[in-house]
Amino acid sequence: MADKRFVFIKDNTEDMEVSRPSLTYWQDAWRRLKKNKLAMVGAFTIIIVLLFGLFGPSMTKYSYSDQLNKFKNLPPRLEIFDVGENVNFHLSNDYNIFLVTDDGEVYDRLEPDKLQRDMINKIYVYKYGTEDDFEEVTLDFSYNLLPSKQGFDYDHTIEYNGVVYTQPNDKIFNRTFPFGTDDLGRDILTRVMYGTRISLMIAFIATLVNLMIGVVYGSISGFEGGKVDEFMMRIVDIINSVPLILYVILLMVTFKDNDGLTNIVIALSTVYWVSMARLVRGQMLALKEQEFVLAASVIGVPRYKIIFRHLIPNAMGPIIVSMTMMIPSAVFTEAFLSFIGLGVSAPQASLGTLANNSLSGLLTYPYQLFFPALTIAIIILAFNFLGDGLRDALDPRLRKG
Structure with a gap:
């Protein structure tokens, strides 16, 4: 009589569905x-800002240095x-009358x-028309004083073709210069685009130097340890103790032939x-104590290969997050200088130059500061949002869900 305490069942492992596919570290980070x-x-905004700065100036009718004093x-x-x-008059704050179509x-x-x-x-009195056939447009500020909370405001009228206009009829967007013009008649939209390109170029150059020098220098210092680490870190302390503004001033004195952009870079x-x-x-001080570093050393892997093939790839998460956070810091530093x-020289324009x-x-003309300041704020916020997201996505302790 067969023993019925044991029942053999069919192996159904082939029919089992994988509930969740295997993901690599970077695939899992992208998913989160x-x-x-x-x-x-933030990432989408950064793409828009990059397109705005790189390709925007080539899509406008004006250059960053074109001066249309009229x-x-x-x-x-x-x-x-x-x-x-289809004729409209616009009276500017400096008493200039412009001709505007109904479309702006x-x-x-x-x-x-x-x-x-x-x-x-x-x-x-202004002349409207050709030299041979013109009509007069009279701007009168003398006829009335309106009381206000600040005192008295001068009211004005515009008389044209026998009709007196006391108040503007409407407000329309400026289609010729969407961001307006500055005191030299330069298109602010084009200059903001060009300034965005300059600021981002400086920021990305600083970030690449960060990657090439900072990562290598810090890796060697942390991996070697001891007196080598002590000496290399004291050099870092000395460099970090000198204010950045002093560096720029010294460079401007030393390299007189360079423009401001080169000095900032x-x-x-x-x-x-x-x-x-x-x-x-x-990161190196923590990673070099791991078993895989000891195993690589035991089998005779050269020290530089351990650093570049094992230690740095395992520290890429914090490095990428730090690089993302350094870009807005560099943008703000360039804008401040x-x-x-102490920044780029005329006629070049950066966001900080436009603000200045x-x-x-x-x-009188607050919009001239509003647009470059808004661009700086958008760039800094976008990179900070992306940096916070990368920090959460690349943190192994948060790998869940």
């Missing part, structure tokens, strides 16, 4: 990064007096008649790698 909405918004200090949104027949295209500026201008009574390349070196050194006059140029007319 995609779940972070802010990180993906169209100076135009805002991005125009208050217009509709006088009919600015195509000309009225020239004042200096012989009929009455500065005492605040009456200005050299300054950032000189000092920006020290924080990366400290980070990588800390250009803002105080707009200070003189801040109260």
Whole structure:
């Protein structure tokens, strides 16, 4: 009689479905990064900003240095007096009258008649039309004073073709200069695009130098340890103790023939790698105690191969996160140096230079500062969002879900 205590069952391992495929470290990191909405918004914004800075200037009609003095200090949104027949008058803050179409295209500026201008009574006369056939447009500031909380505001009228216009009829967007123009008539949109390109170029150069010098330097220091580590870290301390502004000033004095852009690139390349070196050194001190490093040493793997093939690849997570965080820091540093006059030289423009140029007319033309400042804020926020997402995605302790 057969023993029925044991029952043989069919091997069904071939029919079993794999509930979750095997993922590599980077595939799993990408899967978790995609779940972070802010990180993906930051990545998408970075792509838009890169396209904006790289290809935007080639899609506009103007160069960053083109000066159209006839169209100076135009805002991005125009208050217009509709006088009919697809003709609108826009009165700027410096008493210039511009001709605007119904679609928002600015195509000309009225020239004042200096012989009929009455500065005492605040009456200005402009010529509209050709030299042989023109009509007069009268701007009158003298007829009324309106009380306000700040005191009294001058009201004004515009008289054209026998009709007196007391208030603007509408507000339309400036299609010729979407971001407006500065005090020299340069297109702010083109200059912001070009400034974004300059700032990002400096930031990415500093990041590449970070990767090449900081990672190698920190790896050697952490892996060797002892007196070598002590000596190399004291060099880092000395470099880190000198302010960045002093580096830039010394470079400007030493390399007088270089432009401001070259000086900033050299300054950032000189000092920006020290924080990366400290980070990588800390990672090396922890990783070199692992068993795989001991095994590689026992079988005779050269020291440089252990560093570049085993230690650095295992520390790439923190390195990538640090690089992502260093880019907005470099953008802000470049903007600050250009803002105080140590950056790129005219006619080149960076975001910091644009902010500096707009200070003189801040109260009258605030849009000239708004757009470069907004671009700096967007770049910094986008990279910070992406850096936070990368930190969470590349952290092995968070590998779940």
